[in-house]
Amino acid sequence: MVLPSEPEFEQALGELTLSIGPFLAANPSYQKAFEIVQIPERVLQFRVVWEDDQGRAQVNRGFRVQYNSALGPYKGGLRLHPSVNLSILKFLGFEQTFKNALTGLSMGGGKGGSDFDPKGKSDGEIRRFCVAFMSELFRHIGQDTDVPAGDIGTGAREIGFLFGAYKKLRNEFVGVLTGKGAHWGGSFIRPEATGYGLIYYVEHMIPLACPEYPLTSPTTLVAISGAGNVAQYTALKVIELGATVISLSDSRGALIAEEGFSKEVIEKVGSLKLKGGYLESYAEFAPEEQYKYYPGQRPWTLLPKVHIALPGATQNEVSGEEAEALVKAGVRVVAEGSNMGCTAEAIEVFEASRRQGAGGVWYAPGKASNCGGVAVSGLEMAQNSQRLTWTPAEVDAKLKGIMGSCFETCLNAGTKWSGEELTEGVLPSLLYGANVAGFIKVANAMKEQGEWW
């Protein structure tokens, strides 16, 4: 049977296939689990008809991919972006399954969304879209079944509208979505969690990869892409620790600050993005002479010197050529805030550099380095079940602990299962480590639940 082309999903599958090769060679019985885990348990597709401000009917496609429930209820965000299609949601749901396993919490994997474009829509249109979307989705989700969250285009406002619609349809106030407002069932630190968690993960990488570039030093140069939730909180944590953030970007271009972004400017970027603005209007809130804007470009080739690179916008936002430019600029740590931020070619450039030993690049895949967001979503679910709210300090401490143990898990599995002789100075592959560790955990649970034998 010829399946429709699903390039993003095939890319994610290809990455996993490569990474678990050495493990499967030593454990051939797991081949069956690998065959089964590739197929989502369930794919839901539906139409969403909503009313625009002129009273006209508009229609979009809605999706929820319930990928794997071996470790808990399906869990993963809802993406609202015109590019959304089944290939993208399958890749995201597949990645999510292993990412959630790496958090150590009880969560299966899922992903959903719509090709609805929230850009340029009024609050009323967004609310009516969310209500229409939930009027179908509600019958497929539940606090113990499937718990969606935010992603690109779905922030606190959309989660609020979706939650309100679910509550009316079911007459239940339950933790069916995460990323809720902190005063009505949300968790403290959830908005910050992906960006902060990424930095907590990187803090474990630096001492092994490049102790000369600590995040506490202003001479450590950190390149970030994106300007949304993940990029903003990544930048704020880097600035809080003391290193220098030299770039941000959005769908229209890149903004470079050789002397570094200030906390105030990042906060203004936050307000700008809430209003649907673009970095091209940076002169309205940042000293123009200290920033340079490059329309239509990504940051990676614009930086003469960079030590740490953190993609935080979307998938495939670092090409092979851009990866080479980063290596040339001296990058030592690349950790994804975005999902599948690097193309297969870019990953190969970084992995080849790592294999050369001392002075090479250490790459962390998103399913490990950005798992902080879903980890705090898991903590939100735990708080909802207890009807309790933990303090920001409690949640932050738990997030740090989860990122630390996720790093150790990837390091150990990478050491054991990358199929490489680790000679002096060569660090283990976190790519192989994350994929193998996530896969083993999911596959073992599936086996114990009688899903393969």
Ligand code: NDP
């Ligand atoms: P947001 O919608 O808040 O921000 C996305 C940013 O990326 C925006 O600056 C947007 O630009 C830019 N962007 C989106 N699509 C493109 C594109 N095709 N080309 C260039 N730039 C683009 O999303 P998040 O910050 O939440 O998500 C960013 C990434 O992190 C995604 O890959 C997401 O899956 C991943 N992620 C998010 C988590 C979370 O908790 N939010 C958790 C784990 C991973 P513009 O402003 O111009 O639209």
